[in-house]
Amino acid sequence: MRCAFLVAWREFVENVKTKGFWLGIFLFPAILVFAGSVPLILSKKAVPTRHFVLVDFDGKYAPAIRAELARQRDAELGDALKTHARRAPYTEPFASFVRPASTNGTVWHGGELDLVRWKADAGTNWLAVPGFVPPRPGLLERPLPPGLENASAPAELEARLRPWLRGETLLPAGDGIPATKLFAAVVIPTGYGPGATNAIDFWCENQADTGLRDLVQRRLGEEFRHSEYRRLGLDPAVVARIDALRAPIVSLDPRKAAGEERVGLSDLLRQWAPSFFVYLLWVAIFAVSQMLLNSVIEEKSNRIIEVLLSSVTPGELMMGKLAGVAAVGAVMLAAWIGSLVAVALFQVSHFAGGAAPDSPVATLPADVIALVRTTWLLPAFAFYFIAGFLLYAGVFLTIGSLCNTLKEAQNFMGPIMLVLMVPLFLMPFIPRDPNGPIATFLSWIPWYTPFVMMNRITAHPPARDVVGTAVLLAGFTALVLWGCGRIFRMAILRTGQPPRLVEMFRWIRGR
Amino acid sequence: MSSAVLDLRRVTKLYGEFRAVDDLSLSVPAGCVYGFLGPNGAGKTTTLRMILDILKPTSGSIAVLGAPSATEVRSRIGYLPEEKGLYKKMRAWSVIAYFGTLKGMSRAAAKKRAFELLERYGLKDFATARTEALSKGMGQKVQVLASIAHDPELVILDEPFSGLDPVNQGVLEDIVTDLRGRGRTVLFSTHVMQHAERLCDRIVVIAKGRLLFDGTVDAARRLAPRRVRIETADDPGPLRRMPAVAALHDAGGGKWEVELREGTDPQSLLQACFEMPVRLRSFDAAEPSLHDVFVKLVGTDAREATFR
Numbered sequence: 001m002r003c004a005f006l007v008a009w010r011e012f013v014e015n016v017k018t019k020g021f022w023l024g025i026f027l028f029p030a031i032l033v034f035a036g037s038v039p040l041i042l043s044k045k046a047v048p049t050r051h052f053v054l055v056d057f058d059g060k061y062a063p064a065i066r067a068e069l070a071r072q073r074d075a076e077l078g079d080a081l082k083t084h085a086r087r088a089p090y091t092e093p094f095a096s097f098v099r100p101a102s103t104n105g106t107v108w109h110g111g112e113l114d115l116v117r118w119k120a121d122a123g124t125n126w127l128a129v130p131g132f133v134p135p136r137p138g139l140l141e142r143p144l145p146p147g148l149e150n151a152s153a154p155a156e157l158e159a160r161l162r163p164w165l166r167g168e169t170l171l172p173a174g175d176g177i178p179a180t181k182l183f184a185a186v187v188i189p190t191g192y193g194p195g196a197t198n199a200i201d202f203w204c205e206n207q208a209d210t211g212l213r214d215l216v217q218r219r220l221g222e223e224f225r226h227s228e229y230r231r232l233g234l235d236p237a238v239v240a241r242i243d244a245l246r247a248p249i250v251s252l253d254p255r256k257a258a259g260e261e262r263v264g265l266s267d268l269l270r271q272w273a274p275s276f277f278v279y280l281l282w283v284a285i286f287a288v289s290q291m292l293l294n295s296v297i298e299e300k301s302n303r304i305i306e307v308l309l310s311s312v313t314p315g316e317l318m319m320g321k322l323a324g325v326a327a328v329g330a331v332m333l334a335a336w337i338g339s340l341v342a343v344a345l346f347q348v349s350h351f352a353g354g355a356a357p358d359s360p361v362a363t364l365p366a367d368v369i370a371l372v373r374t375t376w377l378l379p380a381f382a383f384y385f386i387a388g389f390l391l392y393a394g395v396f397l398t399i400g401s402l403c404n405t406l407k408e409a410q411n412f413m414g415p416i417m418l419v420l421m422v423p424l425f426l427m428p429f430i431p432r433d434p435n436g437p438i439a440t441f442l443s444w445i446p447w448y449t450p451f452v453m454m455n456r457i458t459a460h461p462p463a464r465d466v467v468g469t470a471v472l473l474a475g476f477t478a479l480v481l482w483g484c485g486r487i488f489r490m491a492i493l494r495t496g497q498p499p500r501l502v503e504m505f506r507w508i509r510g511r
Numbered sequence: 512m513s514s515a516v517l518d519l520r521r522v523t524k525l526y527g528e529f530r531a532v533d534d535l536s537l538s539v540p541a542g543c544v545y546g547f548l549g550p551n552g553a554g555k556t557t558t559l560r561m562i563l564d565i566l567k568p569t570s571g572s573i574a575v576l577g578a579p580s581a582t583e584v585r586s587r588i589g590y591l592p593e594e595k596g597l598y599k600k601m602r603a604w605s606v607i608a609y610f611g612t613l614k615g616m617s618r619a620a621a622k623k624r625a626f627e628l629l630e631r632y633g634l635k636d637f638a639t640a641r642t643e644a645l646s647k648g649m650g651q652k653v654q655v656l657a658s659i660a661h662d663p664e665l666v667i668l669d670e671p672f673s674g675l676d677p678v679n680q681g682v683l684e685d686i687v688t689d690l691r692g693r694g695r696t697v698l699f700s701t702h703v704m705q706h707a708e709r710l711c712d713r714i715v716v717i718a719k720g721r722l723l724f725d726g727t728v729d730a731a732r733r734l735a736p737r738r739v740r741i742e743t744a745d746d747p748g749p750l751r752r753m754p755a756v757a758a759l760h761d762a763g764g765g766k767w768e769v770e771l772r773e774g775t776d777p778q779s780l781l782q783a784c785f786e787m788p789v790r791l792r793s794f795d796a797a798e799p800s801l802h803d804v805f806v807k808l809v810g811t812d813a814r815e816a817t818f819r
Contacts, residue, residue, distance in 0.1 A: 006609070308613070310588065313582060
């Protein structure tokens with residue numbers, strides 16, 4: 001036992017010293033933060049202002065599009081001001097319009113700006129707030145370049161616009177705007193309208209950015225519908241009210257206490273949190289098994305194994321390695337879960353500032369804590385991590401003992417990876433029907449039990465499934481480890497070609 | 512105490528049909544340096560692995576330090592395998608200390624001992640170097656030190672000299688001599704006869720898994736034909752008629768090699784030369800070397816093994 005501990009300790013210390021370990025520890029939270037914040041930053045900062053021209057030969061629809069653009073710009077500014085209010089809620093002149101938010105007695109810094117009241121109060125000066133820098137507009141209409149105003153037909157205008165649209169000629173600088181490329185041209189031909197056979201020409205090199213195109217289409221579609229309502233004698237306001245009618249529906253869970261049956265965010269969390277743990281389990285098993293493989297192959301190819309085996313038994317060596325690498329995995333997981341919690345708490349405290357005390361975002365931390373406390377999530381995770389880890393690590397360790405190089409090991413790894421991919425593919429389906437036939441069936445396959453049962457654990461699976469699969473998994477893991485131990489003992493000293501399957505079976509049977 | 516440290520009784524190891532070790536019996540007394548000689552593929556490494564209980568014999572029994580299995584007494588045994596390697600990322604001292612702790616030493620004692628050994632055998636400056644930065648010879652010395660860090664009673668070294676330059680071979684010989692000086696038993700395999708000759712009290716010769724010789728170096732020497740080299744301008748042909756002379760080989764340039772029958776005193780040849788007379792310019796009655804013994808015992812097997 002002492003030797004197994006020494007082997008485990010060395011394994012742990014040497015792995016912790018590697019760059020890969022620290023990369024793994026920091027990469028995950030880094031990706032988490034990155035994934036959380038970059039799209040936000042990108043959507044705000046990285047998309048440049050799109051300069052475009054709008055030409056309406058009949059002059060009939062341009063005002064509607066401009067009105068829509070103004071409305072959108074107004075919303076942009078409103079959002080930006082709200083964000084500003086969250087950061088600096090006590091700024092005069094709008095401090096009295098900011099409602100400090102509190103959740104569970106905790107006062108979050110920041111609060112919600114009552115934009116409607118503020119705008120009504122401040123009038124046209126609503127943007128004149130100290131420290132507030134209005135964001136750049138996403139879309140900016142520019143006048144037609146000089147000399148093009150007199151084009152008499154769309155075809156002529158479009159032909160002359162091409163150099164601008166291709167970026168060969170830049171729009172002139174002015175008004176604090178540098179010379180820029182013309183992003184798009186929206187040309188509405190003569191006679192355009194409902195039932196017309198012609199169409200708006202939307203000229204743009206970048207067909208992937210459909211913001212402007214969608215805006216024009218959405219707004220003019222609305223215009224068309226409204227004119228049709230009017231033609232038929234319908235009031236568009238009435239139609240809008242009819243359109244807004246929704247059929248209310250509430251999800252109720254009969255397992256919950258009376259009065260609390262409503263299904264909310266915490267229930268969604270309950271349903272989907274296990275999936276997160278399954279991913280974590282999967283990534284941990286995968287990362288850790290790679291370490292095991294490397295370490296066994298190092299010892300084997302360096303022939304250290306023989307000295308080791310004169311000091312420890314193969315069983316102790318195997319146990320020590322499994323324990324040491326499991327400890328590495330556990331530290332990694334703890335770091336990941338810890339960083340996730342930290343990031344989540346930070347996000348909540350930072351962005352939920354103005355959320356109402358009973359809003360889903362504000363109660364999220366309490367929900368998570370309740371989830372952990374009232375369900376078997378964490379103990380189950382510990383059990384399935386240990387069992388799953390031992391099962392797969394035992395197999396990987398044995399593969400390492402069979403091979404002299406990583407390249408050889410890759411051949412064996414292929415099929416195992418395929419087996420390991422299955423729970424990953426099934427992950428989205430199991431939470432939807434956690435006690436359905438597929439989930440139940442897969443639970444009883446021991447090498448999938450950790451993943452599938454982990455996924456089902458908060459969905460109140462039948463006790464028969466929980467206990468039965470756990471016993472089966474434990475038994476199967478013990479059996480696999482025993483068999484792996486026998487192969488390991490024989491294979492570890494072997495050089496040259498990996499043994500054939502027949503030979504391995506003979507080793508397991510102890511001949 | 513001269514009781515056997517190691518006792519092999521009729522040990523056989525089969526790999527399928529192949530007999531790697533065939534009915535080998537051997538007894539190693541305590542406190543001696545025992546050479547384990549044999550050509551490539553003779554079964555030396557297999558035998559050593561069986562002694563260490565890394566491999567199980569197909570039949571026969573092995574007693575090590577009085578125990579039926581080396582596993583029970585592994586903390587009293589040191590082992591250096593034939594193929595040598597170290598953890599590349601670990602430091603020299605920590606490798607030695609790690610193997611020391613595996614053999615039952617406390618961490619502090621193992622660390623202290625590691626630095627002591629590295630200093631004593633000329634590796635002080637490399638104690639904190641990663642083993643991947645060491646030369647092959649240095650790495651090998653570190654491994655030898657790792658195998659003796661816990662001051663074992665029985666040290667088993669498999670081809671310890673291979674890959675070392677003459678200076679480091681000397682250092683290794685010092686290590687072995689030191690061990691003997693402190694009453695430890697050393698069993699080492701080699702096919703370099705000079706080392707065996709200089710270091711061993713007793714030798715074992717095996718080939719094709721079978722025991723060919725087990726005894727003192729002197730006894731081994733007596734197995735080889737005694738050769739006398741003479742130099743003369745005369746014709747030494749008449750010496751062939753002597754009953755003591757088994758053969759006479761012309762080495763060219765007036766040099767001859769006289770092969771004497773077993774038990775013959777070279778003095779009788781010298782006397783016969785004076786009587787013939789064969790006027791001698793030189794007379795060299797060197798003792799047969801282990802090399803001769805080895806070639807005589809395993810010459811054919813070794814060649815076969817090489818071409819197998």
